[in-house]
Amino acid sequence: MSLRYALLALLRVGPLSGYELQKLFSESVGHVWHAPDSQIYPELRRMETAGLIRGEEQTRGERGRRRIYHATEDGAEAFFEWINEPMEYSRVRDPAHLRAAYLESAEPEAAREFLADHARQHTELLDRWQSEIDRILSGEHPMLQRRLLAIPESERERAIAFKVFAYEGLVERAKAEIRWAKRGLRLLGDLNP
Template structure:
């Protein structure tokens, strides 16, 4: 029963980029490049997308009425397009926020490989586990830094967001951000602990004694 308009489907909220973009644009109007930069840095530790996905998606969102693009001059001859969320966009974001996520099937290369680690040379096996640790340690630092920013009032996006809402709402807004990053930190710590047990296991299994 989907209604097809051009190549756009009128569908129920799935996941995706679209809502990540809406989330950022609830704070303030931005250009595609601004959004891309956010995905590269701060927000990028939760969601990421290349610019080649962002620009077309913004155009689609505009034609769906969720955003309004406005050309602003940039230097003497340059220009850029700044997107502002519309009332409809806010409505769509809120609707998505009020809808339960659909959880998709597991697909986890790290654990898939771990299950067959006896096929790897001991050194390679160790290296996998080490890579896992390195990866999650980096995430751990970035997420810990986010918490520090939140607590220290040093997050520009969060501050902008707070300045746009009623003071009674500040507590919730901050609490949920903190809660999110705490969860990610705990996850990273778990992954590191797991890989460390992996290293110990490898040593045990391949000990020469």
């Protein structure tokens, strides 16, 4: 259900075609909630059926067509309901730490690979999120820029502060994962001399 609200979050700022939405998605909310286009297009159709958005068919050239979506009143309302309602936390289900719990049974080389890979993965994520923060602070973030134009100037600083705060949480978590994986590599070295 989160995809729906992630899409509404973009659409509330202004109308977009499915394609534009999908592009903007992957370089904004997509850093927090991945979705491939094969999931976005059908979801847009379902949202339209549900009355949250409305799409208008446009022609492009001779035979080309595209659908421009905008959020309806119901859609805006649904977004605010979602953002204000208490979160439902799902149960723990963590593949990496499940593996880690049985690392003693792995071959040392495989264990080393696992931990090095874990550090690598989270370093990549860290870089992505860190550069999002940089783009937000430098005013280069395309989606945020559009959003800021839609709200009164007095609220802009607040909006920026919250965005940065959200990404900082991810950055801190990634750092914790990297520290942990590196400590694991040292542990491995100590236990397999």
